[in-house]
Amino acid sequence: xxxxxxxxxxxxxxxxxxxxxxxxxxxxxxxxxxxxxxxxxxxxxxxxxxxxxxxxxxxxxxxxxxxxxxxxxxxxxxxxxxxxxxxxxx
Numbered sequence: 599x600x601x602x603x604x605x606x607x608x609x610x611x612x613x614x615x616x617x618x619x620x621x622x623x624x625x626x627x628x629x630x631x632x633x634x635x636x637x638x639x640x641x642x643x644x645x646x647x648x649x650x651x652x653x654x655x656x657x658x659x660x661x662x663x664x665x666x667x668x669x670x671x672x673x674x675x676x677x678x679x680x681x682x683x684x685x686x687x688x
Contacts, residue, residue: 625663628672633661635679649678 610616619626636646636657643661644654651674659665676683 622663625666628667629661629663632657632667632675635675635681639679650674 606619610619636643641649642654643657647654647657650657650671656665660667660671672683675681
């Protein structure tokens, strides 16, 4: 287990933190996917931005959680990496 996951697991023991985290969990998952794809394909934020038709600043803001992404962005991301985007409500 890496340091981040260990810290997250400890933090989730705090009910206030856990509630706040769960309210933003989907955003965190999307960020994790975006960063994971970028690293997997060894792209800089600027290179990914060019591939998606946006700017490095937008990618940075998405990755640091200060900007929400919409369906159109997710579709661009899927198309850029030849991936299918699936959304499930359980």
